[in-house]
Amino acid sequence: MRxxxxxxxxxxxxxxxLQAALEHEAVRTGHYYLRQRNGVFDxxxxxxxxxxxxxxxxxxxxxxxxxxxxxxCVSEASRKIILAGATEDLDTIFYRQAIxxxxxxxxxxxxxxxxxxxxxxxxxxGDYLGTLAQYPDYVLRHAIEQLETLLTFLKKxxxxxxxxxxxxxxEGWTGFFAMLQRDLPDDYLNDVGDQxxxxxxxxxxxxxxxxxxxNKGGNYTLHRVPHHRWIWWDWLVGMxxxxxxxxxxxxxxxxxxxxxxxxxxxxxxxxxxxxxLGQAADHVRDFFLMLRxxxxxxxxxxxxxxxxxxxxxxxxMPQPAPPEERQLSFHGLYDVGLSLSIDARVVGNDADGDxxxxxxxxxxxxxxxxxxxxxxxxxQLMMQCxxxxxxxxxxxxxxxxxxxxxxxxxxxxxxSGKFEEELARMSGIIDHVSTRxxxxxxxxxxxxxxxxxxxxxxxxxxxxxxEGVRILCVTHMYELAQGxxxxxxxxxxxxxxxxxxxxxxxxxxxxxxxxxxSFGEDLYKGIFDADTAASxxxxxxxxxxx
Numbered sequence: 387m388r389x390x391x392x393x394x395x396x397x398x399x400x401x402x403x404l405q406a407a408l409e410h411e412a413v414r415t416g417h418y419y420l421r422q423r424n425g426v427f428d429x430x431x432x433x434x435x436x437x438x439x440x441x442x443x444x445x446x447x448x449x450x451x452x453x454x455x456x457x458x459c460v461s462e463a464s465r466k467i468i469l470a471g472a473t474e475d476l477d478t479i480f481y482r483q484a485i486x487x488x489x490x491x492x493x494x495x496x497x498x499x500x501x502x503x504x505x506x507x508x509x510x511x512g513d514y515l516g517t518l519a520q521y522p523d524y525v526l527r528h529a530i531e532q533l534e535t536l537l538t539f540l541k542k543x544x545x546x547x548x549x550x551x552x553x554x555x556x557e558g559w560t561g562f563f564a565m566l567q568r569d570l571p572d573d574y575l576n577d578v579g580d581q582x583x584x585x586x587x588x589x590x591x592x593x594x595x596x597x598x599x600x601n602k603g604g605n606y607t608l609h610r611v612p613h614h615r616w617i618w619w620d621w622l623v624g625m626x627x628x629x630x631x632x633x634x635x636x637x638x639x640x641x642x643x644x645x646x647x648x649x650x651x652x653x654x655x656x657x658x659x660x661x662x663l664g665q666a667a668d669h670v671r672d673f674f675l676m677l678r679x680x681x682x683x684x685x686x687x688x689x690x691x692x693x694x695x696x697x698x699x700x701x702x703m704p705q706p707a708p709p710e711e712r713q714l715s716f717h718g719l720y721d722v723g724l725s726l727s728i729d730a731r732v733v734g735n736d737a738d739g740d741x742x743x744x745x746x747x748x749x750x751x752x753x754x755x756x757x758x759x760x761x762x763x764x765x766q767l768m769m770q771c772x773x774x775x776x777x778x779x780x781x782x783x784x785x786x787x788x789x790x791x792x793x794x795x796x797x798x799x800x801x802s803g804k805f806e807e808e809l810a811r812m813s814g815i816i817d818h819v820s821t822r823x824x825x826x827x828x829x830x831x832x833x834x835x836x837x838x839x840x841x842x843x844x845x846x847x848x849x850x851x852x853e854g855v856r857i858l859c860v861t862h863m864y865e866l867a868q869g870x871x872x873x874x875x876x877x878x879x880x881x882x883x884x885x886x887x888x889x890x891x892x893x894x895x896x897x898x899x900x901x902x903x904s905f906g907e908d909l910y911k912g913i914f915d916a917d918t919a920a921s922x923x924x925x926x927x928x929x930x931x932x
Contacts (some may be wrong), residue, residue: 391680433808451726485558495546529588608658620889677843721758745879745880752891756792757893758883
């Protein structure tokens with residue numbers, strides 16, 4: 387059985403998600419956990435090489451906390467799916483969008499499904515045979531207990547499918563519910579329950595064998611024990627009916643060697659059945675574990691959607707486009723991480739960058755430039771993993787790899803200067819970037835003087851643009867911004883953070899040419915009180931005028 391709620395024809399790496407969730411829970415609670423039995427757990431497997439800088443630069447942890455609500459499986463499933471979204475295709479995105487629409491229309495049904503799966507997983511938590519796995523009777527007994535427990539939860543899933551399947555329209559949901567109803571009818575579930583009860587051997591085991599070379603036993607086969615209800619005339623007829631010879635023996639209660647020999651014969655007889663039933667139990671267990679991971683992502687989306695709609699923030703299903711169309715336009719786009727961190731609603735921005743490979747954002751400090759850059763990066767990731775995005779309208783081409791190059795604090799170890807560190811990070815990005823990638827630059831190379839920083843940034847950005855890489859760049863370096871403005875008019879989009887004459891910020895970005903001013907009066911106001919700043923600025927203006 388397969389759920390296929392994330393991919394139409396394949397499974398997610400759900401074992402990685404569950405192990406990552408155990409690690410996350412251990413860090414969060416301080417509890418001990420069992421690592422993977424086969425080797426050391428590689429947390430980086432399946433994630434982009436720049437997972438850490440993307441998470442830090444875009445504030446992804448805030449988003450994941452809102453999605454998870456302290457559920458570590460939801461957190462890690464969402465992390466993996468969102469970060470891996472930069473490699474997804476249009477078909478997968480549309481497939482998930484349809485499933486998510488049903489989830490948002492029927493959130494309680496999805497949560498009921500998830501609750502059943504979580505309970506089923508919790509019931510078998512800690513089940514591990516260890517060294518007992520070499521004994522068929524223990525394996526058989528353990529498998530029966532597991533299947534009887536999981537059978538109860540399979541019935542609950544089927545009941546939910548019977549009640550609500552007609553309310554869902556997405557291909558993924560209709561296929562999932564059809565699978566439950568087709569593969570788990572009442573007759574089948576009842577028959578499984580009866581056979582599990584029979585495998586408890588209430589009437590003993592019936593095993594046949596053949597003698598081989600040197601009179602060694604072979605071809606051990608387990609048979610169903612014939613038992614039926616006897617009535618008095620069966621007994622009467624049996625008294626006069628001739629029966630084939632039947633031989634039997636009984637062990638003495640103190641015959642330990644005989645007991646061991648008989649136990650060995652019993653183990654050989656039930657070994658095949660134990661192995662088959664053990665595999666069946668593992669298969670059903672894995673179905674619940676996989677289903678938990680797939681449902682966890684959609685539960686996280688529901689949690690996030692509720693948190694944002696309760697604040698009155700706009701949300702929409704984005705319109706993804708093929709990478710070659712070079713689209714990027716939106717209305718009312720805002721930073722979802724900032725919105726989740728404050729009580730007030732966040733100012734949204736509009737832009738039309740269709741056909742543009744370069745977007746340069748300039749303007750005063752604290753004008754919303756970095757927030758805008760994060761909003762674009764998060765929206766791109768959310769769109770590419772099949773989620774809704776924080777905007778009234780959003781359309782963008784897919785990118786094959788999203789990269790961030792944000793300014794960092796000084797290296798505390800003093801092993802390198804800031805400028806050298808920036809160059810090293812940029813070198814790593816260039817090693818992994820491809821033609822259809824997107825790079826977000828936030829005050830890159832501002833750690834050196836403007837002339838040198840502008841020259842380095844211009845050379846790097848020009849080379850990337852020639853290779854077809856899309857770039858969004860926030861910068862205070864006028865020489866860099868103005869140089870591209872003079873050269874790339876019509877090929878690039880230039881946005882400027884707005885500043886009112888009073889110095890107040892609107893946090894709106896509008897199309898505009900880069901300005902030479904560095905808004906020194908704003909810096910004064912950030913250091914001195916308003917009256918002192920006004921006085922100092924007045925003196926400076928008089929001297930300049932003189």
